Amino acid sequence: MNCGRPGTSAAPRAQSQDSGVADSPIGPDAHRVPAPPNLYTIRIRGRLGVTALSAFPTMVAALDGSETPLTGRLQDQSAVFGVLAQIEALGLELLKLRQISSRPPQP
Numbered sequence: 265m266n267c268g269r270p271g272t273s274a275a276p277r278a279q280s281q282d283s284g285v286a287d288s289p290i291g292p293d294a295h296r297v298p299a300p301p302n303l304y305t306i307r308i309r310g311r312l313g314v315t316a317l318s319a320f321p322t323m324v325a326a327l328d329g330s331e332t333p334l335t336g337r338l339q340d341q342s343a344v345f346g347v348l349a350q351i352e353a354l355g356l357e358l359l360k361l362r363q364i365s366s367r368p369p370q371p
Contacts, residue, residue, distance in 0.1 A: 301337035306347065307360040308332045319350050331359060 306323070312332045317325050322343075323336035338344050344361075351358050 299340075301339045301343075303364040304336065304338050304344065305360075305362050305364055306334045306351070306358070307362075308334065308351065309357040309359050312356070316354055316356070319354060320347065323347070335364075 307328075309331055311327060311330065312325060317332075320334055320336075322338070323334035326333050326335070334347075338347065348358065348361070
């Protein structure tokens with residue numbers, strides 16, 4: 265198929281039946297259902313105050329002695345790294361990061 269320039273060619277594309285416009289190619293992941301968020305617990309040294317806790321709106325905090333465990337669902341690896349970057353930016357000491365489950369519990 266010639267694209268209008270000498271010496272160039274492109275793979276043929278499927279035509280839409282109603283518009284005659286070329287459809288975009290569909291990759292192997294086009295119909296994949298997104299994975300559910302994973303449940304994580306993150307343990308930080310010290311007792312976090314209200315201001316520090318506001319940096320983690322998707323996490324639920326508890327107090328455990330002189331540590332603060334944060335628990336919550338994070339959508340993907342990028343979200344986990346985002347929380348870790350926030351911990352570092354606030355100068356907090358990360359004690360533990362643990363993935364608790366890879367899917368929500370069944371009702």
